[in-house]
Amino acid sequence: xxxxxxxxxxxxxxxxxxxxxxxxxxxxxxxxxxxxxxxxxxxxxxxxxxxxxxxxxxxxxxxxxxxxxxxxxxxxxxxxxxxxxxxxxxxxxxxxxxxxxxxxxxxxxxxxxxxxxxxxxxxxxxxxxxxxxxxxxxxxxxxxxxxxxxxxxxxxxxxxxxxxxxxxxxxxxxxxxxxxxxxxxxxxxxxxxxxxxxxxxxxxxxxxxxxxxxxxxxxxxxxxxxxxxxxxxxxxxxxxxxxxxxxxxxxxxxxxxxxxxxxxxxxxxxxxxxxxxxxxxxxxxxxxxxxxxxxxxxxxxx
Numbered sequence: 001x002x003x004x005x006x007x008x009x010x011x012x013x014x015x016x017x018x019x020x021x022x023x024x025x026x027x028x029x030x031x032x033x034x035x036x037x038x039x040x041x042x043x044x045x046x047x048x049x050x051x052x053x054x055x056x057x058x059x060x061x062x063x064x065x066x067x068x069x070x071x072x073x074x075x076x077x078x079x080x081x082x083x084x085x086x087x088x089x090x091x092x093x094x095x096x097x098x099x100x101x102x103x104x105x106x107x108x109x110x111x112x113x114x115x116x117x118x119x120x121x122x123x124x125x126x127x128x129x130x131x132x133x134x135x136x137x138x139x140x141x142x143x144x145x146x147x148x149x150x151x152x153x154x155x156x157x158x159x160x161x162x163x164x165x166x167x168x169x170x171x172x173x174x175x176x177x178x179x180x181x182x183x184x185x186x187x188x189x190x191x192x193x194x195x196x197x198x199x200x201x202x203x204x205x206x207x208x209x210x211x212x213x214x215x216x217x218x219x220x221x222x223x224x225x226x227x228x229x230x231x232x233x234x235x236x237x238x239x240x241x242x243x244x245x246x247x248x249x250x251x252x253x254x255x256x257x258x259x260x261x262x263x264x265x266x267x268x269x270x271x272x273x274x275x276x277x278x279x280x281x282x283x284x285x286x287x288x289x290x291x292x293x294x295x296x297x298x299x300x301x302x
Contacts, residue, residue: 002073005295006114008062008080009123009287010034010106012097012150012200013246015058017065019073020292024134026285028068030061037099050100059113066114078116079295081126081287082106083151088168090120096186097151097200119298123147123287125171127244127280128155129162129297130290136242136281144232145280146173148225149245152194158236162297174198176228193228197221199247210247215254221247222255226262226277233267233275244280 004027009016011034018029035054069075083095092103111118121129128145131137137145141160147153152174156163163170174194175187182191183201195201199210206217213221225248229241241263248255259277267275282289293301 002070003076004069004073005292006062006066006075006078006116007288007291007295008058008078008110009126009291010058010080010082010093010095010098011123011287012083012095015061016288017058017061018288018292019065019068019075020289022076022296024130024289024292026288028065029285029288030065032057032061034098035100051102051104054098054100055104055109059109062110062113075114075116077295077299078110078114078118079126079291079293079298080106080110080118080120081123081291081294082120084122084124084153084172085167085169086120086122088164090168093120096194117295117299119295121294122153122155122169122171123290124153125155125162126290126294127282127286128157128171128242128290129293130282130286131242131244131280132157133293134282134289135286136278137240138281140240142236142238143240143242144171144173144229144236144238146225146229146241146243146248147245148197148199148221148243148248150199152198152225152245154232156232156236156238158238173228173232176231178224178227193224197224197247202247211250213251218251218254219258221251222258223262225255226259227266229259229275229277230263230266230272233263233272234269237271239275241275241277242280243277244282244286249279249283 154173179191185195
């Protein structure tokens, strides 16, 4: 009998479900685009409520991946990563990049659907857990995991433990100010990293998808990420930043070289000097592997 984790990832661009083994290997997965705001489609139950349409998409993915279980497989837990903010434990999620979900009861809906013990956390915190489990931060006890994709998020591990914060939202590095009085952010501030360096922001700034960004835009994006990371490194005494997400990994070496150069310039204290920024080691498997780790952490694994 194979024990597996049911993993779910909900993002602003795509949603995914998968089966993850207890050694961190991704056994099965399925993905689909996240329904865009303003969609006028009708769901299979005749529902036109945007929140319910999104849920029907997610539920279909989850049920589809559960159908791939073999008779000898056993699901031990469901773990999910979702954009934030959210209330403690993912009881209610309000992702900035998914306007249809405001105070959506994701944890309860997943538990009701699957019948499994279910645990939900911020998707960037989930990715940080995954990278520390079987990725680029394996063996590290102090680091920040970061996602630069449709939005920007992060998860911080100190002394071997993921920081949760009062309401579970610790690590929102996307709302560190990197350009004083810069672009307006959906959080209500200005000049946040997410408003300047996310895929959504880059598309708005350049008028084209982030994947078509010029060398100048790639370098600036890396510099701004490095600036935000330097603030976190200096604040929390971290030697390592692991950065994933479609924008960061898609931009590749020039992005990481620019981020490292900015960190080198701004991390001048003895304890911060030499802090490194590296690409995530899990690639596009990261969100689901991280979501699985959220589930196992909920069961008591550290």
